[in-house]
Amino acid sequence: MKEIIIATKNTGKAKEFVQMFSPLGYEVKTLLDFPDVPDVEETGSTFEENALLKAETISKLLNRVVISDDSGLVVDALNGRPGVYSARYAGEQKNDQDNMDKVLRELEGIPTEERTARFCCTLAVAIPNEASLTFTGTCEGVILEERRGEYGFGYDPIFYVVEEKKAMAELPPEVKNNISHRANALKKLKEQLPAVFKEGN
Template sequence: MKVFLATKNKGKIKDFEKLTEGMDLEVVTILDSLDIPDVVEDGETFEENSQKKAKEIADYTNIVTVSDDSGLCVDALDGGPGVYSARFGGENATDSEKNEKMLEILKDVKKEDRKAHFVSVVSIAFPNGEIHSFRGEIEGEILFEAKGNNGFGYNPIFYSYELGKSFGQASDEERKSVSHRARAFRKLIVSGLLEEK
């Protein structure tokens, strides 16, 4: 089965290919020089954004499309930044600037009130209009300072309860074993939707 993976992120592509190893899939991406229109992710939920991207690209390419939308939800920020995680701190803010802003906003918040979770919603859209979504989450809290520099994004300030360390301190293998995105992708894989119909 030919599958379009709607991302430019080489890390996500590598993760998806590793998770689907041994399956009869031909994975194509934007990096394969396909002319794909930009999809404006203007939904209010991870599900809306993930589904919109998958559907629009499947309609355009006539190829089964997999996309994800993910972000960090902080209880003390009423679930924010949520779907705005990538733009938190400004449109062109670096990961470091986003983390600094988060730590500054939460500087007076007590440890017990710093609970947070990462969310990833993976959607698969078929050219016939059929669409399915799968959600993965991981619980943790926001640290008082960045720890470690592995990975990207909010990893250095997110403490994973399961790993007992920040995502920034965790190895790629440790992080991927519990990550929100891997959980959502695994749900997609076990659904059987990536197998020829």
């Protein structure tokens, strides 16, 4: 089976990449399989900058094609926050429950029509001795007033997906993996897959 390396330590993302790449005949390896690889500091101010940082750093270390994912929740009423700080919004411990509580607190008293938001995902592909590629996908929604559903990770329980009329965490994986920001970025990447994963990469 062909192998693909995703430069992530996030177990929620890792699970989704396995679900999305397996049907294409790829075995997914993540940084959870390479425990010695150091953390890449996410110093960029955009999803694209951070995705490139992660993919290019790990690709150089392993001398392999590497894909990374930088993603997050952009809330209009919070001037785009948490944005690139989504993982650590409530602190370095990267706790999903604390992050959701912080967003809900900051939106207290804000009416539904002003609670618009979107998930964004940029996938970067770093290829040894070639220029990197990036692909971006989004998913539009509204921030709920309380949690709904058990699926997914991160902010999924408080993100109402306009297209599906359900919270992201109420959508089973096969549905989320077809409509999410990550799925939409991956659809663009897939069109380039044969070129990226040519013999030798």
